[in-house]
Amino acid sequence: MADDRLDALAPLFQAGGYHHIAPPILQPADVFLDLAGEDIRRRLFLTSGQDGLDLCLRPDFTIPVARNHLAEGAAAREAAYFYSGLVFRQRPDELGEIHQVGAENIGRTDRLAADADMLALSVEAVDKLGGRAPAIRVGDEALFIGVIEALGLPKVWRRRLRDLFGDRKRLDRAIARMAGSEAAEKDARLGFLAALEGADPDAAHAVVEDLLSIAGIEAVGGRSAGEIAERFLEQAALATGAGIGPQTAATLTRFLDISGRLDEAGAALEAFAKDAGLDLSGPISDFRERAKLIAERGLPIEAITFAADFGRRLDYYTGFVFELHDAGAAMAHPPVAGGGRYDKLLALLGAGEDVPAVGFSIWIERIAQGAKA
Template identity: 50%
Template sequence: MLPAAVADPRDASSLEDALLACFDAAGFTRLNPPILQPADVFLDLSGESIRRRMYLTVDTEGRELCLRPDLTIPVARAVLDEKLPLPAKVSYLGSVFRFRGEGSGEFRQAGVESFGRADIEAADAQILALGLNACAVYGLAQPEIRLGDVGLFAALLEALPLAPALRRRLLKDFGQGRLDTDLTQLAARPQEGAAAHAGVLAALTGADPAAARALITDLLSIAGISTVGGRSVSEIAERFLEQSALDAGGGVSRETGEILSRYLAISGSPDEASARMRALAAEAGIDLSAALGVFDRRTGFLTAYQVNLADVRFSTAFGRPLDYYSGMVFELHDPTGRAAGPLVAGGRYDRLLSRLGAPECVPGVGLAAWVERLAALDLSREAAR
């Protein structure tokens, strides 16, 4: 429910003020990180594919910089740089910059990030509830709720007899819309493919992954290769090493492929999906009890935050196209289809701060709201009156 202070957003000076007041009432303090950011952070955490959508420049010392393409990573860096005590609850509102199919490359984004809470299921539920509140500020009382769980899929992969390279490939592609293709290509993968790269693989056996990637990158550069199909040299090198490791490790067995396919076909309300996942795990003889325990406890907290579970559409195959998510992921959409893309999206990313330099893993969860999409819905609602 909306806090009483912003129950009627029209009483605020603007909808953005009302949105920030909503976040403030929930205990989130606003941060405003710099617009200019180091580019390598986004490339490392979001994948090289984001490079094509970033506004890039270079400083006088040759370091690659960018206009911030989102605010989650800059806010996380600010939490570390400013040494904020944990748990920390922060909010933001500002411009982000990236090439996209719709409208200008500059657009407004608001959101909240929660770092350091040990009660992860309650924190997850609060963030999703705040996303619903953000929609309510703009007059959308019942958005479509899409829910997924990267942590559950990762637990399934760990429980199955898969080579490490296969696990990394499948987890990396979760949320990218490539899992069906992966399973088709990896099923009964022929072993003889490894022979094509046997010499290079033998030379790299036991090598540090970063050193192996650097070697392949150097070889490509010496050969005069800079890009292929839009991929950078580092992307090509990483893809080569991944494919070679997959060739060496074989494919997905028919039995394992069937379990994965059945898992990825599960959808419905959280309670329905939980029952089906437990039944599949029991039938397949795999232990998902810890991950499913987190899932069920979160469902209970969603109810406590007055989220109507009948409005929640959970899908085991649903993810978001960012590498750093580690648990719950969600998107809120306009059920009438007036907005192209999500209005609010977010999820859990427990490894984000440690990948940015924190000495240990820090639980984290947050959301981002596309302010202009929400505002457009509010304007269309007003025009219909």
């Protein structure tokens, strides 16, 4: 731990069964390029080793902790870790060094209780660091996935919307395109792509990327080959009439607009599902149970808000997410802490199966700034 304030957190984490971990600062870059999403990819500090391996300064702790977990035993075993140190991200007009402290819990199968415990632990940790009583915002990507699956959207659109979840402006633009405002004309090229649309979306995406690679196309107008492939497949879906109508677009937007107190959000979600004729009983039931467990942890429900369009812009998050904001700051300001559930990360790192995992990170500098305000 770096100073006395951080030393105070060690007993808190250790009492909960968390073990200290210190992943190396230098990490293989390809792991982050493949898994961390655009939010981090554009901010990496890149270098290379003598063997030519592309390396980066660690931009977060979650992936390094997960890699270490995999290296030391069975992926699905239950383990809990805490950490403190620097992460490195390029930031306009700011230092690239960011001091973080946080925790990760891997392998715990009682997911809803683990979510509630992790949120409670983050609130207690922020309090011990001197942060003012936080305003808490939560979201749940599982609800959004339930909506787009219940609507029966084409695979390429489901994939695209999941990729954009958490970025409301881009999500709204994508929904507008799906509604046919940019419908493509049919031609032979789109006919070929349309044939791929009904196949496995990952396989179809890979085929298009391979074709672009064979043609020597790596980037056009700032878009990567993967982004170009995604655009092609979207255009193919529109050309074959696989977009959505205005009513479906309005349904998606109405869901994304749901927000309010956590203890009232369950009723709002049920009313939406009934009105839209969608079966969301599974994710709504989980949502209600998690809210109940959060209240049982003694957290101030009146200070917790739910936003249906809130997601963390990292590709490995899969369900419940949360942010803690300084009570004296507007919600638009950067959070002092954030985290959530990422059950697919270990599988993407080679575990061979999804492994339940949830965690959070605290930005020390933001707490310090709030304390001075």
